[in-house]
Amino acid sequence: MATVTHPTLADDLTPLHHPTTWIGKYVWSQDHKVIAIQYSLTAIAIGLVALVLSVLMRLQLGFPDTFAFIQPENYLQYVTMHGMIMVVYLLTALLLGGFGNYLIPLMVGARDMVFPYVNMLSYWVYLLAVLVLVASFFVPGGPTGAGWTLYPPQTILEGTPGNDWGIILMLVSLALFIVGFTMGGLNYVVTVLQARTKGMTLMRMPCAVWGIFVAAIMALLAFPALFVACIMMLLDRLAGTSFFMPALMSMGNNPGYEGGSPILFQHLFWFFGHPEVYIVALPAFGIVSDLISVHARKNLFGYRMMVWAIVIIGALSFFVWAHHMYVSGMNPYFGFFFATSTLIIAVPTAIKVYNWLLTLWRGDIHLRVPMLFAIAFLFTFIHGGLTGLFLGNVSVDVPLSDTFFVVGHFHMVMGVSPIIVIFGAIYHWYPLITGRMYNETLGQIHFWITFIGVYVIYLPMHYLGFLGVPRRYYALGETAFIPQSAHVANQVITIAALVVFAAQAVFFVNMIWSLFRGPRAGHNPWGAASLEWQTPDVPPKHGNWGEKLPVVHRWAYDYSVPGAPRDFIAQNEPHDPALKHHPT
């Protein structure tokens, strides 16, 4: 039978045009690695704003009546902007726009994203979204203080800070973010599907690519729900429509809305919002799988199961959104379905945890900084994942919803855990991105304070939640069931938060100092098998692979193969018939 072969991207027939100007290289760059760094630096910069806001919140909670400049409206603005920035503008942008951009082409053996120009545009639209968001701090009334969930009707009514300008800028900024993300997300998906090099089958891709790939597909399906919700709310606010606004009396006035449904917004928001949790988690899962395998010098245990778990989690996460709404007033019978679907999702998630642990078991564990962060992730994620079972388990959610238990849970599972993976990932790939090594001592100091500090912050919050302390309260005031000791707990949490906050300076000093003074990292310092470490140049140049694209012969996890001369075999090394090899 004759086979007709069509030229593919992996045939590498199109000549690459290198940028010739400084601006072309570093500003209007179409190189996925530069765009990745632009995305990352912007995300980290806006993330620092959100970090400062969290410190201000903690100051108010730990020491109420102390800071005159924090009034209830300011506090709610901090809550809102902290949440939205961290979830969308930092985590989503950094994991997909940053790591997605950097890792996908290098890990699948491509010269760049499939649509480099659109990729560039994606970043600049994202930057615009960030600038619009930042602008809301400077408009009359300040940014919106509606809570990051932006629940109507209060979001656009008097009595909510920023109901005048802040909310409009927030909604516009979110819409822009989604436009920018869509350009990036399509790129990530198409690049994985179309631009893999020869031999790189889907089941040979590193888990990091799998996590980012599935998350990008999910984001393309989930963000439109938020997009339409934003547009509908803008119309409610500006054009007097009533999508989400029923007839109501606001501060003694009837603003003339009629017939809309506040719960409709919640459904749209969480149809985006719950997949969003996994949009952040899956890239982190994937990245941490690779960190653990590389630094334990052992193949990822149960790779195929790990890939399928990512896919299954991604799919199931579209059927669990209303577990955020058990006490929202939606039809209570939905609770049975959503509790069941939510707890089922725990099964593939637990399998991932087991397989990480079993990867460590009988490994050769090098406790370098990236590995320490990976281990810390296992601890924080086990904790945060298990507390999610309380909130998913419908009737158990009833006393705990809207208490500090929720705050503790989601910070452990989708704040601390992915951020810890991000730190590990930055340390891990720093030698590739910069060509230099970070300072190990500073890295260790940063790790220990951050890891232990966050547990001191979040463990007590779960217990305040058991007690029933409500969240999003500017001040607890005199409340009979809240003992004095709970106020002391709040002070301890605040002090721990300040320490962890300060410790992040160590990270930034390390990153900047090592950029100029760090020792040369050389080629593949960790002895990693995956493709991104096999580039001819470190850091990789525009086009990544020099003259010829690499050819892949094996999966990404051939570590400590019996009989092999080294404890890893790079993906692009040809098969040695004398050695065992994984069937993928």
Place this chain on the structure above:
Amino acid sequence: MAVAVVIALLVLGSILFHVLSPWWLTPIASNWGSIDTALIITLYICAVAFVGLNLFLALAILKYRARAGHKAHYEPENARLEKQLTLWTGIGIAGMLAPGLIAWNEYVTVPDDATVIEATGQQWQWGFRFPGRDGVLGTAAIAHMGPDNPFGINPKDPHGRDDVLIETNELHMPIGRPVKMVLRSKDVLHDFYVPQFRAKMDLVPGIVTYFWMTPTRTGTFEILCAELCGVGHHEMRGTVVVEPQAAFDTWMAEQMTFGQVLAQNETARATQLARADATPGIGGR
């Protein structure tokens, strides 16, 4: 090495924290012991997983940390082990989901003999309404709301006339009788939350929501708002007094019905008009 020890210490510390923590569920004051039971079962199953997994993590680091001459084992997968782990996880999940769903089934099944009490929320206060002698709440709508009719009760609905209105933030209820709390908001989302009752539910403008419970302990409990409702959210407080039937009846007898309020307003208006008539106008008539 250190990280293995620290992980083990964090596990130990978490257990100690749990045992020694002064912060725990408030003493329950309703029938929702089944919710507490589901919570405790969930907690214990999760605690076993938390301790087991993390100690395994610590042990793995301790045993298999890199040392000279040490080499990792090569084992890509072990389907049998993975299947067993999946099975045990499934059993654990089912073990906590079952009591959770059983409690939820009770939660959504309002007993037929439950008495109805309506709580209304507005920024940032509570109001309450009892259905009165006929046992039926009068219909209400935003359109009927005004200074004379803060609850927005339809004046033409005969069921509304005998509704008892509580415009202060203090609600009384008799002990031991199931109550269906019917919830209505005038403006934004709120949430009727009494920690000791365990139950809570959002108030949503435009629709009527509900939950039910039976108070089982006399006392005075705080009502908090548990859904962000604007700058006064943390100050939106109320009180619920659970008391024996006789005390409740006495309290109830002191409250005004919608009909009485309307009549009072009529009289007041009439008096005002009469007074206005009696007062000589400047410059005469």
